[in-house]
Amino acid sequence: MTTAVTTAAGAVKLKPKEYRSAIEPTWCPGCGDYAVTAAICNALSANGVDPDNAVIVSGIGCSSRLPLWMRTFGFHSAHGRAIPVAVGMKVSRPELTIAVTIGDGDAFAIGGNHIPNAARRNIDMTLIVMDNGVYGLTKNQNSPTSREGLPGSLMPFGNIDAPINVLAFLLTYGATFVAQAFAGNPKQTGEIIGRAMTHKGFSYVNVLSPCPTFNKVDTFEYYRPRVQDIPADHDTGDLLKAIGIAEHALDHQKNPEGKVPIGLLYQTQKPVFAEKVDALKTKYKGTDTPDWEKILDGYKGH
């Protein structure tokens, strides 16, 4: 530690609205991301997170403005790079609470190679993707989660690509907590995000967060009759069963009877990255007051 002063990151008692900064969101009326912001505030409040010891990191895009509305520390970074910025924070100061809030283009297109490497290492942070299946800030292009046929400005004739099954991706990447939420139910979304943040390890919440301006198909009205809570008797420790749910998570796009699964698909406990780093520091007798002369003696030989 060189400069930072760390206070005990103990539980604090703040109301959800006390996690908001003075800056008002600039999203379109009816945007799902308002509900996600409220859900995150609810989760932080319920978990007693100290805003002075929490950082919310984002990339670029409509949803990535979120840290600016928050009174925690925040970093509105670069398109696609929120995850490695957050990884740098968490690995160098594991005592901090770190969450990443980004959109589906940021997560799965430009920043697609960062998720597997944070997930497989089980870095103890929460990734919240606000999934609206569209690039909003650049005004309506298809994203990796856009359904087939959805028109965008670069494919006015309709999306010719198949969407990524993000839940299946995260499960196979090795995330130790994978859930899906719907912005149309902010209370439940807050509870799921709250659970994700208390999970020890890499947690992922895919929030279906409709864009009322550019995605006229995947709307609140579309999702409401289709969302379905994952049954209470689902074994969340069973990876294959979780993949089974993920496998059918996009069926609704082709099949009118298809349902959108909401809730926790999978959770398991594995050693987190920081524990392995700590063990190495112990093994190498890591100290904050090194004996420089002893270190220099190591370069005398050759």
Next chain:
Amino acid sequence: MAIDLTITIAGEGGEGVISSGDFLMQAATRAGMEVVTFKSFPSEIKGGYALSQLRISDEKILSQGDGFNILVAFNGEAYSINKPLLTPGTVLVWDGPHGDFEPEAIPGVTMYNVPMTHISKQELKNPIAKNMVAMGSVAGLFGVPMDSLKASVAAKFKRKGQEVIDFNYAALQAGYDYVKQNHKKTDPFTFPPARPAKDVITLEGNQAIALGAVVAGCRFYPVYPITPATSVGNYLSELILKVNGFVYQTEDEIAAIAAAIGASYVGIKSFTATSGPGVSLMTELLGLAAMAEIPLVIVDVQRGGPSTGMPTKHEQSDLFITAHGGHGDVPKIVLAAADVEECFYLTIEAFNLAEKYQIPVFLLSDASLSLRVEAIKRPDIKSIRIVNRDAARSAVDPKEFMRYKNTPSGISTMGVPGVPGSAYAATGLEHSEDCGPRTSAETKTNMTEKRWRKLDRIEEETSPIEREGDADADVGIISWGLTQTMVREAVVRLRKKGHKVAALYPKVLWPVPVRQIEAFAASVKTVLVPEANVQGQFAELIRSKTSVVPVKQTLYRGEPFLPKEIEAKVEELINANAAVPA
């Protein structure tokens, strides 16, 4: 210099050329000598031409020199490549008979054959012993202490067991015995006798960067492997754990710079090292660090470019991208190290400048310097100045705290997670003093000037640039990076010949130290800028920022300058000036 001996070992990659050079280097260091090494090999795991050169002296060595006194040629290719350098007075130790070549007699060149391949294959039944046979013969011919070579063998093969060590001892002895029984020494070269070892530490260029970073307070090193920067991380991986830090291997260079920015944001000194292609990938985020005002250090161990270029070869061609890289107006600082000692101290300087000004700072090294081994004066760690950023250290009033306060120096207090009241949201968007995104003309103008004001005082606040040579020189040389070591040697030789020559050795290349370059140029008739890139990148920066119009001397063959090439260019300029009627 009473002693000035250069030995070159050349052969095929994988034959132990590089480790042979290391053993001789260790023997010289143990004998209390100054040592400078130069290594060159292709970007292959095995095969291709490899060279290890070692210059030994009882005084400070200025550069790697022009050639060699002794060549040890492991094969015909090594002989052919170096044949032009086999001038009268030099010695050739060659593999034969039963090798793949037979050298022709050259007047004045002493030649000793040693059947290195034959002895290792036929007598020792293992071709891998070839370099040990060669080293044994070098010990026998030139008096390198066998004890020292054996100590190096024992250290290198300690983990492989006594049997392997004994086998290598036998190979050394076989080479030694061969020359004692078959050759009468006729050359004048002998390895210097041991003298009391100086208070030095021996470091490779990239190792000095690793050590410097830890001394500077770096506790996080996110990195993606790339030649020739990779070994910085190899040297750091265990060292940094001893000071509670960590080396984190990322998925690409973009993630490496992003993670360094993230760590620095939360108050942990962090850096990454890379080479040309990695710098290209990182360029976008330089702007983020500059915009969000996050201290950031990047070491660029330059290699031959563009594209994949020549990953193991010397070039100084990343000055433009490091000075100008990044979209928009990105303030940053670029330093360049000339030798191993500077790799250590300038790494610390890079951290100090990044911390003070909260901007990206590049340190340039290169492929040759990355592998160069030097014995440097043992640093007095306690006396080294370490700068820490202006950061909130105890609770602040959140209503008063303005992260990007527009101060006269351009520097404002950083918030740090854990310090109550200092929370702020950093952003790459243009923003007001209190972080709010803004697009007003006033904010854009004021904040751009705030960020750029930081560069105003760099020249005044960094060490004065060293100048050497005549006060009223005919030719004044300005150089940077490793080329400075060759310039030093050329200047000594030229002045010995009676020429009026001077040199300036800047370490901060960007922002260009305008005042001192103007003053230097005013004191000399002609300014020469030798550098290893085709465009004359530093000469161009000097032209664009000062009134000076330098003569360029450019080289782009993947190898460093030789001192004699700079010497010849200076003499050419002096003669041309003399030819002009007054």
